Amino acid sequence: PPLYIQRYMVVQEIIDHPIWNGSIKKIVEFGCAELNLFFYLKPNPQITNVTFVDIDSNILELNNGKVMPTNYDYLISGNRKHPLEVNLYAGSIADFDDRMLDMDAVICIELIEHLYSDVLDKVPLTVFGFIKPKVAVFTTPNVEYNVLFPDTTQKFRHPDHKFEWSRNEMKEWANSIITTYPDYTVEFDGIGLDPIGTKDLGCCSQVAIFYRKNMEASPANLTGFKPYKLLKRINYPYE
Numbered sequence: 001p002p003l004y005i006q007r008y009m010v011v012q013e014i015i016d017h018p019i020w021n022g023s024i025k026k027i028v029e030f031g032c033a034e035l036n037l038f039f040y041l042k043p044n045p046q047i048t049n050v051t052f053v054d055i056d057s058n059i060l061e062l063n064n065g066k067v068m069p070t071n072y073d074y075l076i077s078g079n080r081k082h083p084l085e086v087n088l089y090a091g092s093i094a095d096f097d098d099r100m101l102d103m104d105a106v107i108c109i110e111l112i113e114h115l116y117s118d119v120l121d122k123v124p125l126t127v128f129g130f131i132k133p134k135v136a137v138f139t140t141p142n143v144e145y146n147v148l149f150p151d152t153t154q155k156f157r158h159p160d161h162k163f164e165w166s167r168n169e170m171k172e173w174a175n176s177i178i179t180t181y182p183d184y185t186v187e188f189d190g191i192g193l194d195p196i197g198t199k200d201l202g203c204c205s206q207v208a209i210f211y212r213k214n215m216e217a218s219p220a221n222l223t224g225f226k227p228y229k230l231l232k233r234i235n236y237p238y239e
């Protein structure tokens, strides 16, 4: 499958992994754009809440059909033993919103490279200081791989990218996070096969997966703030 599909599949594999023993029930994706990840989360019958947050309310409005129940969802509703609620919010990862506090997983697929440094600097505090999920997944381009692209006139792969990191830069960022938030460990992976003979460049996309060491729920620090704007809430049929 194409690289962008492989990114969703990597996230799906992490969320569906048997190590969680059904404990990943609530998931938030920041920078969800066209809501394409939902297709890969929806089949997991343990999930009770999928929350999508993007700063661009337009893109959520345009794509909200992708999270609506289909006739098939009504037909198979007997397979679902738990409610499934889907929420679409317009909001920024730079802001705390108390409704994010009980999330088990935070997903950011190709988001961080779109953030200016003042917003990027707030990401660790929102995710690890405030939400404190059991697992957090970040994917971003691996700049070392760019020499394999034919067009060398462009600085970055996309005009909206504020940076693209080498594998070492991603590691420095992630390691500084676990130094500040020692409740977490981090593992790195690559997405997209390396072409033959270019193994030293790494994969096209890179991923950092943070795991909270203590799986007991930590007390939530309510802030009283709910700045995200709820655009849609959908409840799926279940038994």
Ligand code: SAM
Residues within 6 Å of the ligand: 030, 031, 032, 033, 034, 035, 036, 037, 053, 054, 055, 056, 059, 091, 092, 093, 094, 108, 109, 110, 111, 114, 115, 119
């Ligand atoms: N995750 C998407 C996917 O898998 O298809 C791709 C992400 S897209 C390249 C980046 C998205 O991040 C855009 O939709 C943009 O509106 C959103 N974004 C930019 N700044 C943001 C912020 N501060 N908080 C939340 N979303 C943001």
